[in-house]
Amino acid sequence: MDLLKAIVERRSVRSFQTDPVPEDTLRRLVEAGIWAPSGGNAQTWRFIIVTDGVSIRRLKMLSPGLLGNPPAVIVICQDIAEAERKGAKLGKEVLSLMDSAMAAQNIILAAYAEGLGTCIIRSFHPGGVQKLLRLPDYIEPHALISVGVPASVPKPPKRNFDIVSFREYNEND
Amino acid sequence: MISSIEPKVFELISYMVTSACTLLNENRLYGPFRLIDAASRLITLLEEEGLRSKRLKEIRERIVAGQNCVMEDEKVFTDFLQDLVLDLIPLMKDETV
Numbered sequence: 001m002d003l004l005k006a007i008v009e010r011r012s013v014r015s016f017q018t019d020p021v022p023e024d025t026l027r028r029l030v031e032a033g034i035w036a037p038s039g040g041n042a043q044t045w046r047f048i049i050v051t052d053g054v055s056i057r058r059l060k061m062l063s064p065g066l067l068g069n070p071p072a073v074i075v076i077c078q079d080i081a082e083a084e085r086k087g088a089k090l091g092k093e094v095l096s097l098m099d100s101a102m103a104a105q106n107i108i109l110a111a112y113a114e115g116l117g118t119c120i121i122r123s124f125h126p127g128g129v130q131k132l133l134r135l136p137d138y139i140e141p142h143a144l145i146s147v148g149v150p151a152s153v154p155k156p157p158k159r160n161f162d163i164v165s166f167r168e169y170n171e172n173d
Numbered sequence: 174m175i176s177s178i179e180p181k182v183f184e185l186i187s188y189m190v191t192s193a194c195t196l197l198n199e200n201r202l203y204g205p206f207r208l209i210d211a212a213s214r215l216i217t218l219l220e221e222e223g224l225r226s227k228r229l230k231e232i233r234e235r236i237v238a239g240q241n242c243v244m245e246d247e248k249v250f251t252d253f254l255q256d257l258v259l260d261l262i263p264l265m266k267d268e269t270v
Binding site for chain 2: 012014063064065067124125128155157158
């Protein structure tokens with residue numbers, strides 16, 4: 001699949017069919033995430049794949065942004081202690097967030113290439129998700145990604161392309 | 174009846190309680206969005222438990238059709254909410270369900 005085409009055509013999907021996503025497919029998606037760049041090559045991310053209905057229902061109770069009924073959810077976490085050890089304050093407070101975001105982008109594009117819909121979710125209660133998934137204190141959940149066969153795909157929201165400057169910043173009114 | 178509906182009510186209540194907390198630090202439009210989404214979920218829950226109501230079904234259909242524009246266009250979303258409220262008025266008067 002053409003990469004630019006995938007970037008442009010991928011949408012955030014919030015309505016899914018009930019078909020399960022095979023475990024090897026989910027592993028491929030997470031492997032795509034692991035191939036993302038990371039600040040200082042820290043690779044302090046951790047991934048939890050949730051596919052059983054009861055756990056997803058519980059996750060939804062703590063995650064208002066987790067809409068629809070996806071058959072799988074990938075939880076992207078960071079080992080904050082390791083991120084601080086490797087990258088000091090910048091690693092813990094900034095790079096770990098960027099790394100999670102870059103892994104998430106790889107995962108959703110890989111999912112699109114597999115014909116799957118996804119949505120990246122940050123509207124959840126981190127402490128609640130941490131407790132529900134029995135994460136140790138130093139493993140922080142950064143994002144959830146719902147994964148499944150789309151039941152419907154939204155239209156692309158408008159994009160503003162008039163925000164690019166060359167050489168120096170130009171205010172565009 | 175009570176025991177079958179309790180887990181669904183618990184899910185909805187958990188969703189609302191968690192929303193109250195997460196909304197403290199979220200986009201201001203997410204508050205209205207969560208409220209109408211909760212209304213839609215409540216209608217679904219009651220329907221699954223045997224309640225039949227034409228007007229509740231109609232409200233849910235309108236919510237489902239319009240709620241996701243919150244992510245796309247603020248003006249469209251606020252107009253959608255205004256229309257949703259005004260559309261309640263004829264439904265208030267129609268008690269034939």
